[in-house]
Amino acid sequence: MEENKTNVIFIMGVSGCGKSTIGHMLSEVLKIPFFDGDDFHPKKNVRKLSNGIPLTDDDRYNWLVFINKFAKEQLQKNSCVIVCSALKKAYRTILNTDIHSQAKWIHLVGSFEQISERLNKRENHFMPPSLLRSQFDILENPQEALEVNVSLSPTEIVDYILKEINNKSEFGLFGLGVMGKSLCRNLANNGFKISMFNRHVDGVEEDVAKNFKADYSELSQAKAYDDISAFVNSLQQPRRIMLMVNAGKTIDYVIEDLLPYLSENDIIIDGGNSNYKKTKERNEYLKTKGIHFIGTGVSGGEEGALKGPSIMPSGDKDAYDKVAPFLETIAAKDKNGLPCCTYVGPEGSGQFIKMVHNGVEYVEMQLLAEISTILEKFGQNPDQIANTLEAWKDTANSYLLEITIDIFRKKEGNDWLVNKILDKAGNKGTGNWTTIASAELGVPSTLIASALFSRYISFYKEERIQLNKNFDKVNTSEFNVTTQEVLEAYQLARIINHYQGFKLIAEASNKFEWNLNLSEIARIWTNGCIIRSTLMEELVEIFKQTANILTDSLLIKTINNYKSAGKKVVAQCVLNDISTSALSEAIQFLNGITTAYTSANIIQAQRDYFGAHTYQRLDDPSGKSHHTNWN
Known part of the structure; x- marks a missing residue:
């Protein structure tokens, strides 16, 4: 015991x-x-x-x-x-x-x-x-x-x-990267008896689990392995094994390595950023082997994994019930003390909402980057930018805002560290997947696509330097906006971002018959995860009343109040050649989604002209398709 x-x-x-x-x-x-x-x-x-x-x-x-x-x-x-x-x-x-x-x-x-x-x-x-x-x-x-x-x-x-x-452990953790190690310590700190595995590669990865155990006193009762057979046999049945390895083919290789040692009703939990379609395929494959598979999104980074992440599991509900005590115990807790972990739904729905979470995260990061560029235009140095953002915490607080404040205050020698970082932003693919999923489902997640493509643009550093010399840039001190207007433009764009993200989740839920609970998803994103914020806390209650946050009376009033500032900030940035793709797209999308009669009639006429694709008429309520010989 x-x-x-x-x-x-x-x-x-x-x-x-x-x-x-x-x-x-x-x-x-x-x-x-x-x-x-x-x-x-x-x-x-x-x-x-x-x-x-x-x-x-x-x-x-x-x-x-x-x-x-x-x-x-x-x-x-x-x-x-x-x-x-x-x-x-x-x-x-x-x-x-x-x-x-x-x-x-x-x-x-x-x-x-x-x-x-x-x-x-x-x-x-x-x-x-x-x-x-x-x-x-x-x-x-x-x-x-x-x-x-x-x-x-x-x-x-x-x-x-x-x-x-x-002699048998309750829970196994496979893969001791940054997140895997933090989750092991979290489980051990919560009194669970665990087994830990990391592969052995001569001269590259040797005694990883053993050395990790020796480094932390809370792991004194944990068991460390680099042999799969011994690792699996150390676990109580049904075995609960959480994979914290790189998404993609690695997951499939690990599953095949584990299968010879598993028994019927054992449970594999994929805690990586796997594609939701692959999660569904793995789920179906493992069913034929009598093994349960739970695709699980985990957000919070290294610190969150240690102190309490947001966890998004999906798959077989009965299998989830057997791992729930572990996942819900180590998860972050919301303001009411409830775990930021819930059974999301069937198949790969947990991985899907984690993918969307990351898409929303891309936008939130891009917006803060653009806001910072605008504040630089005001002549603010990094310390002053941090102070401005600090003042916004009362009305626009979020985890990403807090860490951005810390980033701007960090110095290395006499200069701020942020000024020394190469302006090429990387990505691990989830923003790409979210954009693809949006296109496949026919959902206009334009801000996520914009934030993703902004990262792609940043990667063309050498070309940007060259083209910067070829084209004139406006260089004027006139920038007729206030920091309050910048804050309001930022807040407006964030509402649009969250609308688009949850709209994508809602459409996927309908398409795949997942029956997802938007309020509960927002709730588990109020703590532990990267996109936690005061806005997310407000959405928990809003989603109890509506699946469309742009129909909420309070948010309607907020958007109407902020739209003037949003347009003004974007216009000034355009006039001053400041790239603000996400802020601009928020205004453009809002204009589009609130336009009762758009220019799409012209596009449909064009399609009928060159391809006989037909069109419907406003004066024909039957919905009948029409075709015209245009020439």
């Missing part, structure tokens, strides 16, 4: 399987209290069973609730062993309520003939052997339990249980 962590060991199975015998023996060895669930049956249940009448679910409900309450009280003091038939999944769900992470399940199994023979020899028990068949009929074999065959002797059963409980 883990040090400093209390657990309840539930021993379950049909009557006559030996639960009480094993429970007594186990409690004596572990020196923890033993309780028999049968002792908590109300008198009416005992009377029914004594009269040979099977209990109904209604009969069992209060009994199970009482045992759960009793277990929670015991866990405040010590670990304990409780034996209870708990034959149905619904029964075990009640018993697990609020103690899932502290509950360990042992299932004693045997054939009807084996158990019947035992039951017939048992004396002075209120349940007659004639009811055994009814118990086998309702038995739903648990996937989360350690299964032990009753053909073993009681001593052998107890020895096997002790070996599993004491």
Whole structure:
């Protein structure tokens, strides 16, 4: 049993399987209290069973609730062993309520003939052997339990249980990069018994897990491996293994490496930035192997992974329930103390919303970069820019705003470090995927595309230097805007960015029938993740009323108040040759999405002219397609 962590060991199975015998023996060895669930049956249940009448679910409900309450009280003091038939999944769900992470399940199994023979020899028990068949009929074999065959002797059963409980880890982490290491420390700091794996490459990656364990005291109880077989065998079944390796083919290679050592109902969690389509494919493939697959977005960077990230899991709901105690415990907590981790939906929906999260993140970063360029135009140095941004925290605070303030204040020698950084922005592909997904779904995520292409433009450094010499630039001191107007333009663009991001999620949810909860997604993005902000906190409540934030009365008022400043800032930037692609696109998109009658009629006429693509008419409500011979 883990040090400093209390657990309840539930021993379950049909009557006559030996639960009480094993429970007594186990409690004596572990020196923890033993309780028999049968002792908590109300008198009416005992009377029914004594009269040979099977209990109904209604009969069992209060009994199970009482045992759960009793277990929670015991866990405040010590670990304990409780034996209870708990034959149905619904029964075990009640018993697990609020103690899932502290509950360990042992299932004693045997054939009807084996158990019947035992039951017939048992004396002075209120349940007659004639009811055994009814118990086998309702038995739903648990996937989360350690299964032990009753053909073993009681001593052998107890020895096997002790070996599993004491020597096997609860959770495995595969891949010890920056994020993997931080998640390991997070799990260990929360009292979980973990196994850690990192590959061995001669002369390149040697004893990574072992050395990592030695560096941190909280990992003293963790197990370190560079052999896959030993790593997998160190885990309790069903095994829970989280992959923190590079997205792409590496994930597939790792899965194939693991498969020979896995058992049915084991669970693989992909915690990398995988493409949601690949997650769906892997999910379907692993189903054929009897293995569960959970695609999980994780946001927060190195610090978030250590102190509490935002976690976005998707896939099989039953499989998620078995890893939920781990993920929800290590996740960041929102303002109400709830974990910033929730079951998102089926297939690759968790990876999809993480992809969109990163797209929104691209825009938020681009907007701050553009704002900083404008503030430089005012003549502000990095310290002064930091002070301006600091003043905005009361109305526009976000994690990205906070770190940008720190960036502008950082000095190296007598100069600010930001002035020494090469202006070529990298990317890892998620902004590209988001843009592609937007095009595939027909959603105008124009700000995400703009932010992505701005990074691409930045990479053409040598060409930019050359072209800068070829074209005249306006160089005037006239810049007729205020910092308040810049703030309002920034706030307006951020609202449009979040509208587009959540619009993409909503359209994907409808297209793929994911039934995603936008308010819950916004909630788990209020802490731990890179795009957490006061605006995101406001969206949690707004999405409870509408899926379209541009129909919210408060945001409508805000946009109407800020639009004048937004247009003025963008216009001044255009006149002064200052590149503000994201700020400009926010205004252009707002103009487009709020225009009742656009110029698309001309495009449709052009399409009909050269390609006979037809068009619909405003004066024909039937929706009939028309074609004209234009020449």
